[in-house]
Amino acid sequence: MKTYLFQRLGIAVLTLFGMSVVIFVLLRLAPGDIVDILFSTGGYVNVEERKAIMKELGIDKPLVAQYLEWIRNFLVGDLGKSYRYDQPAWDIIRPLIPVTLELAVLSTLVAICIGVPTGVISAIRQDTTLDYALRVFSLAGLSMPAFWLGMVIILALVSYLQWIPPVTYVGPRENLWLHIVQFGLPALAVGYRSSALIMRITRSALLEVMREDYIRTAWAKGQSERVVIWRHALQNAILPVVTVIGIEFAFLIGGLVVTENVFNLPGVARFLVQAILWRDYPIVQNLVMFIAVVVILSNLFVDMLYGFLDPRVRYGS
Amino acid sequence: MRRSTFVSMGAAAALVVAGLSLTPAIGQAPKSGGVLNIMAREDLAQGFATHETATVATSTPSLPCFSNLVFFDPAKKTESMDTVVGELAEKWSWQDNYKNLVFFLRRDVKWHDGKPFTSKDVKYTFDLVREAPEATAKLRINPRKDWYANVEHIEAPDPYTVVFRLKRPQPSLLLMLASGYSPIYAAHVPPANYRTTCVGTGPFKVKEWRKGEFIEYAKNPDFYIKGRPYLDGLRYVIIVERGTRTAALQSGQLDVAFPGETGRTAMEQLKKAVPSMVFQPVAQNVSDNIIMNTKKPPFDNPKVRLAVSYAIDRRGLIQAAHQGGAVLGGAMLPKPYGVWGMLEKDLLALPGYGKPDEMKAQAKKLLAEAGITPQNPLKVEVGVRAIAIYLDMASFVVNELKQVGIEGTLKQVETAQWHPMATRGDYQMGANLTGLGTDDPDANFYENYACGSPRNYSQYCSEEVMKMFERQSQELDPKKRAAMVVDIQKKLEQDAPRPILAQRLDYYAHWAHVKGLVAHNNVYNFSRFQDVWKDK
Numbered sequence: 090m091k092t093y094l095f096q097r098l099g100i101a102v103l104t105l106f107g108m109s110v111v112i113f114v115l116l117r118l119a120p121g122d123i124v125d126i127l128f129s130t131g132g133y134v135n136v137e138e139r140k141a142i143m144k145e146l147g148i149d150k151p152l153v154a155q156y157l158e159w160i161r162n163f164l165v166g167d168l169g170k171s172y173r174y175d176q177p178a179w180d181i182i183r184p185l186i187p188v189t190l191e192l193a194v195l196s197t198l199v200a201i202c203i204g205v206p207t208g209v210i211s212a213i214r215q216d217t218t219l220d221y222a223l224r225v226f227s228l229a230g231l232s233m234p235a236f237w238l239g240m241v242i243i244l245a246l247v248s249y250l251q252w253i254p255p256v257t258y259v260g261p262r263e264n265l266w267l268h269i270v271q272f273g274l275p276a277l278a279v280g281y282r283s284s285a286l287i288m289r290i291t292r293s294a295l296l297e298v299m300r301e302d303y304i305r306t307a308w309a310k311g312q313s314e315r316v317v318i319w320r321h322a323l324q325n326a327i328l329p330v331v332t333v334i335g336i337e338f339a340f341l342i343g344g345l346v347v348t349e350n351v352f353n354l355p356g357v358a359r360f361l362v363q364a365i366l367w368r369d370y371p372i373v374q375n376l377v378m379f380i381a382v383v384v385i386l387s388n389l390f391v392d393m394l395y396g397f398l399d400p401r402v403r404y405g406s
Numbered sequence: 407m408r409r410s411t412f413v414s415m416g417a418a419a420a421l422v423v424a425g426l427s428l429t430p431a432i433g434q435a436p437k438s439g440g441v442l443n444i445m446a447r448e449d450l451a452q453g454f455a456t457h458e459t460a461t462v463a464t465s466t467p468s469l470p471c472f473s474n475l476v477f478f479d480p481a482k483k484t485e486s487m488d489t490v491v492g493e494l495a496e497k498w499s500w501q502d503n504y505k506n507l508v509f510f511l512r513r514d515v516k517w518h519d520g521k522p523f524t525s526k527d528v529k530y531t532f533d534l535v536r537e538a539p540e541a542t543a544k545l546r547i548n549p550r551k552d553w554y555a556n557v558e559h560i561e562a563p564d565p566y567t568v569v570f571r572l573k574r575p576q577p578s579l580l581l582m583l584a585s586g587y588s589p590i591y592a593a594h595v596p597p598a599n600y601r602t603t604c605v606g607t608g609p610f611k612v613k614e615w616r617k618g619e620f621i622e623y624a625k626n627p628d629f630y631i632k633g634r635p636y637l638d639g640l641r642y643v644i645i646v647e648r649g650t651r652t653a654a655l656q657s658g659q660l661d662v663a664f665p666g667e668t669g670r671t672a673m674e675q676l677k678k679a680v681p682s683m684v685f686q687p688v689a690q691n692v693s694d695n696i697i698m699n700t701k702k703p704p705f706d707n708p709k710v711r712l713a714v715s716y717a718i719d720r721r722g723l724i725q726a727a728h729q730g731g732a733v734l735g736g737a738m739l740p741k742p743y744g745v746w747g748m749l750e751k752d753l754l755a756l757p758g759y760g761k762p763d764e765m766k767a768q769a770k771k772l773l774a775e776a777g778i779t780p781q782n783p784l785k786v787e788v789g790v791r792a793i794a795i796y797l798d799m800a801s802f803v804v805n806e807l808k809q810v811g812i813e814g815t816l817k818q819v820e821t822a823q824w825h826p827m828a829t830r831g832d833y834q835m836g837a838n839l840t841g842l843g844t845d846d847p848d849a850n851f852y853e854n855y856a857c858g859s860p861r862n863y864s865q866y867c868s869e870e871v872m873k874m875f876e877r878q879s880q881e882l883d884p885k886k887r888a889a890m891v892v893d894i895q896k897k898l899e900q901d902a903p904r905p906i907l908a909q910r911l912d913y914y915a916h917w918a919h920v921k922g923l924v925a926h927n928n929v930y931n932f933s934r935f936q937d938v939w940k941d942k
Contacts, residue, residue, distance in 0.1 A: 121822025129821050130451040131549035132460040133860035134829040142546060174453070174617055175601050181617050240649055247653040248679070256643055256654045257620055350647040353654075355619045359646070363449070363618060368822060 090396075097392070101385045108381045109163075112374055113156050116365075122148060123172040123368045146172055148370070159374060169371035173364070178371040181360075186379065188258065189356035192279070192349070193341040195272055199280025200287050201334060207284070208291025208330075213318060215296065223288070230285030236347030239278040243351060256353040275352040279345065283337045290333045294326035301325075327398055335391030339384040343377075436922065438636045440940040444933075445651055445664040446642040449618050452547075453601035456589050457535055460549040462841065462929050465586050466665055467642045469933045470623050471518070471606035472589030473630075475509055475528060475568075476580060478931045481924050483688055485845050485931060486745045487577070487884070490584045494523065494607065504575035504882055511566040515630045517592050518604070518611045525562035530593035532560050532570070543597050550843070552852050552859055553582045556879075575880045577887075578848035585844040586930040609635040609936035619644055629936070636922070636939035655915060656680055661940070663915040665929035666690045670731030673913035686914040686925040689743035692841040693735065694723070694799045694907040697863045699831050704784055705864075708901060709776045714835070715757040715905035716769035717810040718803055722762065724908050727798040734759060735909035736895035737850060743909070743927040744845040746891045756899045758907075769810040778811065785813045789827065789836040792818040799907065800837035828863040838863065838904070843930050847891045851875045855898060866903030 124142045128134045143149040147158070162169055168178040211223040246253050254274055259267040298304060299322055307317045342357065349359035357376055364372035395402045446467055452459045454468040476498065479489040492498070495509040515523035533541040536554035556576045561569040570579065582588060591597060595605045604612045607630070610623035623640040643660060645651040652672055654660045656679050668676070673685050696714060698705035705711050724732045733740060736756065740747030753759050757768075778784045786807075790800035797818070804814040814835070819827060827833050842850050853859055856875060857867035874897065878890035899905060914925035919942045926932040 121820065121826070125822045125826050127452065127547055128829075129825040130459045130461045130464065131547040132825060133549060134826050135547075135860060138547060145546075175598070176617075184616075243650060243653050247657050251657055251679075253650075253653050253657045253659065256645055256650065256659050257641075351650055353643075353645050353647065353650050355616070360618050363646075366821070 097389055101389070104385060105378065105381055109160060109374070109378065110156075112377045113152075113159070116368070116370055116373055117152060119365075119368070121368060123370070124148070126173075126367050159371075163375070163378070168375045171364075171369055171372050173367045173369045173372075178375050181372060182357075182375060182379070185355060185357045185360050185376075188354055189342060189345060189349070189358060190383075192272055192275060192345060192354060192356060193338055195276035196279035196283060196341055196345075197334060197338045199276050200283035200337060202284075203280065204284035204287025205291050205330065208288040209295060209318065209323060211288065212292045212295035212299065213314075224292075227285040227288045230281045231289075233282065234347075235279045235282045236351055238281065239275060239348050239351040242274055242278060254352060258355050271352070271354070275345075275348050275354065279341065279348050283341070286337065287330060287333055291326070291330050294329045295322055298322045298326040324398070328395060331391055331394055331398065335387050335394075339387040342383045342387075343380040434921065434941065436636050436937075436939040437941060438939065439638050440942060441639040441641055442637050442662060442920065442935065442938060442940065443660045444640060444642045444662045445655060445660045445667060446621070446644045447648075447651060447664055447667060448646065449644050450615070450621065453615075454604035454606075454612070455545075455597065455600040456587060457531075457550070457591065457597070458545050458547045458601070460587070460841075460843075462666065465843075465930055466933050467621050468589070468604065469586055469608070470610035470640055470935050471604040471608045471612055473515075473607045474584060474586075474588050474590065475511075476584045477586075477934070478584050478926065478928075480932060480934060480937055483686070483924050483926050484743065484745070485581075485584075485926055485928055487581060490580055494528070494590055498580075500577075504577055504880075505572045507570040507572070507579055509568045509570075511568065512630055513566055515607050516628050517594075518606055518626065519592075519595075520628075521592070521594060523590075523592075523607050524565040525568045526565070527590055527593045528568045529560045529562040531589075531591045532557065534591065534597060542593075545597055549861070550582075550587060550853075552856070553849060554579075555852070575882060576848065577882060578846045578879060581844050581846040582849055584931070585849070586933075587843040609934060610637075610640055613639065631936065635936040637935065640935055652676065658917065661917050661920050662923065665914060665925070665933065666692065666910070666912045668913045668915045670729045670911070670913060673731075673915065676915055680917075682918045684916050684918050684920070686916075688912055688914055688925045689733070689739055689927040690841070690910045690912045691739050691744070691845055691928040691930070692839055692910045693737075694727075694732070694910065695838050695840055695904050696803060696907065697828065697833075697836045697838045697904050698902070699834055699864060700867075700903050701831055701865045702834065704776070704778070704786070705834065707776050709772045710778070710784070711902035711905075712757055712900070713769040713772035713776070713778075713810065714807065714812070715899065715902040716765045716772065717812065718758050718806045718905070718907060719762040719765065720758055720907055722806070723799065723802050727802050728908065728910065731911045731913070732908040733911060736906050737855075737898050737904075738847060738891060738895060739842070739845050739909060739927060746845065746847055746888060748892050748895055752892060752896065756896065757902065758905065766810050773811060780811055783811050783813050786815070786834045787817045788814045789817045789819050789824075789833045791824045792820055796837055796839065803837055803907075829860055831863075831865050836863070839910075840904075841929065843928075845928060847887075847894070848875075848879050851878075851894065854904065864903035866901065868901065871897060871901070 124139050171178050171181050207223050211220045214220045243253055254271045255267055259271055261268045304322055307321045346358040346362050349356040361376045448463045450467060451461050451464045454471055456465050456468050473493040475495040476490050477493045478485040479491045482489040494511055496512050498509045500507055511525055517523055534543055536557050537551055556573050557570055558573045559571040592605045609626055609629045611626045613622040613624040615621045621642040625635055625638050645654055655663055656676060676683055698711050700706055720734055734753050736748050738744055738746035758765055788800055788804055790796045800816055804816055807814045853861050855862055855866060857872055874894050878887050881887035919940055921939050921941050922937045
């Protein structure tokens with residue numbers, strides 16, 4: 090197990106290194122830089138002033154030098170300074186992380202709470218009206234983008250109640266109820282979409298397992314439906330579901346852009362888009378690295394979970 | 407310097423302004439307290455460094471922190487020389503036939519960090535902006551250096567007197583100093599610091615700027631006008647998503663919209679949803695226009711430029727792209743929104759303002775004279791920033807051009823690329839918006855049409871027109887000057903380097919409990935909020 094873990098962590102380091110190169114290069118391939126943006130807010134460009142700002146920000150150096158400087162600083166915990174805000178990148182990034190993590194975790198919980206039970210019911214009531222209804226419900230979730238659903242929620246609330254969730258962040262200690270509302274609604278919008286995927290995977294995996302001999306044996310032994318389904322079938326069908334949940338969670342960390350915008354939540358994804366538009370390299374590079382770390386850890390966690398869920402899976406032997 | 411030698415000129419000169427009092431709603435005494443929640447559509451572009459930016463996204467949310475020497479009277483929505491009132495200057499006087507402008511400063515003003523405000527700060531600020539040899543610091547980006555090109559020297563003979571010595575008479579200087587883009591910086595604070603924080607003398611102090619989320623102000627207890635501001639604080643809430651911004655205003659989480667944010671359609675929706683909401687129809691002093699590269703074919707040919715101008719139906723654009731939320735106008739804001747604009751009869755004689763069929767026929771004729779026919783059509787790329795407010799207008803323009811035989815292709819350009827492209831002249835034609843920091847001919851003409859100006863994107867340069875600019879700039883008789891300005895506008899539309907298509911309107915929205923707030927016909931010059939109070 091330990092060997093496996095070390096192997097995975099080694100691969101993770103290599104992946105992060107690869108990511109760092111990719112994001113660094115991709116950012117520089119995009120036309121324009123922070124200096125262009127700064128001048129665009131002034132409505133003109135001056136070549137000499139441009140050179141001076143590039144020097145001030147250190148983006149006049151060769152790309153290799155810039156990359157090495159970033160990595161060197163990154164390794165000692167210095168994330169650099171935001172070009173736009175002229176402040177340490179970590180000071181800007183730090184408050185964004187809990188917001189996105191909380192939203193992603195809540196959305197995933199919503200997705201699991203809706204997706205797994207509906208998937209199970211749909212499988213055990215295959216081809217009944219209930220199954221069809223749940224499949225339509227699921228298909229609708231897949232068809233409706235979370236941001237659209239979010240916008241519909243906002244518009245419905247404001248039209249009928251003249252109320253929307255708070256548009257500035259409310260901490261749980263400040264007002265727990267408002268905090269729950271503020272995160273609950275977007276989590277519902279995002280979680281519904283993810284739940285659709287989980288529901289379909291749960292259903293198909295369960296249907297496959299239900300045809301196995303050992304399930305037939307369980308029925309033959311006279312075990313109750315609850316035991317057959319939840320203990321024998323679902324436990325064996327859950328691995329692909331866990332995989333999907335892991336992938337969805339990882340996707341949510343960077344993929345909540347529009348939801349964060351619609352609900353005006355100050356999270357990573359919303360800020361990342363702004364930073365990309367501003368070519369604020371230190372912010373973008375470090376946020377993408379953060380997302381990469383979460384994705385890697387989430388995959389690792391899912392893999393570890395396999396071993397726990399399925400005794401046949403043993404690592405490192 | 408003896409004050410008695412000063413020659414007072416005009417009603418505004420030597421005006422004593424003890425306080426910028428805005429008449430409260432009739433029968434109601436202003437109430438103190440409360441925090442005003444204000445809409446912001448994006449984060450501060452360059453912090454509070456107003457002198458380093460030309461975007462309302464920075465200048466407007468920074469206004470509560472700063473004071474100017476002079477400012478436009480918050481209670482009067484149309485800005486002119488007559489509505490200029492003192493802020494840090496108690497009074498001012500022109501002397502030597504408008505060649506020297508002398509300001510007498512308040513003695514009771516403190517910076518937000520407690521240090522006293524003096525004439526040194528004024529000299530420092532404008533030496534900085536005009537990049538004078540004696541300037542002790544330098545701005546990173548300096549978009550309005552040209553505004554002060556006529557200032558020869560600034561003197562601070564004593565702590566409470568400042569003298570602007572000009573190369574030639576320029577009455578417009580006062581209007582440029584009254585713009586929201588002309589705040590006074592503290593000499594003891596490096597200009598770079600304004601990108602992260604704000605040390606001003608204004609009615610509100612910056613309390614917190616949470617990046618991408620909000621900018622919070624607290625009342626300045628040492629504000630130099632006693633009893634102001636009424637509010638305890640302000641909070642600019644940054645909401646990037648347009649639908650959410652509107653919903654936040656409608657739900658009451660915001661009290662006030664952002665200047666220029668409420669178009670006609672949004673106004674109608676809000677009015678239906680909240681009948682008690684207040685809308686103030688004003689001009690933005692932002693025009694839709696077409697920029698054409700006069701240094702490159704085919705638009706180096708004035709006939710082709712003129713044909714483009716004839717081809718575009720202004721009224722059609724106002725209906726299609728603005729749903730009626732814009733008005734006809736030339737380079738200067740039309741009356742009654744501004745003071746220098748052309749009258750309708752003059753406008754009707756301009757290219758593109760007449761009957762669409764006749765205008766398009768004229769466009770085709772001009773194109774034929776330039777050798778452009780259906781057999782030999784003109785193909786052009788129309789550059790446009792990839793932002794909705796630009797795209798609607800650009801799409802309409804492309805369609806209009808098609809009707810006279812010009813095959814336009816929209817080329818969407820990211821903001822990062824737009825200004826480098828425009829300044830370099832690396833384009834054929836572009837759909838553009840131009841905002842003017844003040845309704846003043848000098849600020850507009852020298853910035854957008856003068857030879858060599860970095861913001862003269864069409865690179866238009868006419869010796870004749872430059873002379874016209876100089877003449878109007880020095881003219882002391884307002885009536886004569888107004889006539890000259892009209893002639894210049896006509897000439898500019900005939901030469902068509904940057905045909906004006908429409909002047910945008912704003913239906914500035916706020917809840918009825920917000921009192922003492924008067925929107926101006928210029929998005930850049932109000933929002934100090936010192937006279938605003940909440941009846942709640």
